[in-house]
Amino acid sequence: MAVQLNHTIVPARDKTTSATFLTEILGLSAPVPFGHFLTVRLDNDVTLDFIDTDDEIRSQHLAFLVSEAEFDEIFGRIRERQIPYWADPRAQHPGEINHHDGGRGVYFPDPAGHFLEIITRPYGSGGG
Numbered sequence: 001m002a003v004q005l006n007h008t009i010v011p012a013r014d015k016t017t018s019a020t021f022l023t024e025i026l027g028l029s030a031p032v033p034f035g036h037f038l039t040v041r042l043d044n045d046v047t048l049d050f051i052d053t054d055d056e057i058r059s060q061h062l063a064f065l066v067s068e069a070e071f072d073e074i075f076g077r078i079r080e081r082q083i084p085y086w087a088d089p090r091a092q093h094p095g096e097i098n099h100h101d102g103g104r105g106v107y108f109p110d111p112a113g114h115f116l117e118i119i120t121r122p123y124g125s126g127g128g
Contacts, residue, residue, distance in 0.1 A: 007047040009037070011057050012112040015050035021111050022048065025077050026064065026118075061089070063117040071104050071120050083108050089115065101125045 012018035019031035019038040031038045037049040048062070066074060075097070078085055085108040087096035097106040103121025110116055 005046050007039070007049050010048050010050050010060065010062070010112075010114065011053040011055070012050050013052070013057070014111070015052045018110055018112045018114075019048075019050040022116075025074060025081075025083075025116075026066075027070070027073055027077075057112055057114075060114045061117065062114060063119060065122060066118050066120060068104070068120050071118055074118050075106060078106070078108055089117070 010018070015038045016031070019040050022028070022040050023030055028040060028042070031040050031050070033039075034047075034049065037051050039047040039049050041047050042064075075085075084094065085097075085106050087093035087098040087106065089107055091107070097104050099105075100119070101121040101123060103119060103125075105117060105119040107115055107117045
């Protein structure tokens, strides 16, 4: 059996706000309740299970591999909503995207303070 990621828990101040934000930005199906979680199913059947918490939220980094066409759509929604974005994980290049490995990538925050990223080429896959 190949080892595959099945799900991960994503803490949020408001799981509905955070899960809905992610599905709307990425163009995914609406979140679905599962117990005390609100799950977002990705195209590879991995779920991000959002949970409400009053504890301190330690920012997580979630990176999504998307096609060139999907990048255009998602990036369009980021700009339409005037969400700040950066070309780098340290947020030193605001309003820019990167072109690592011959693709495109961009970082942006979610409502809970997590740092999201979309990329069109996996890191280390080659290119400029």
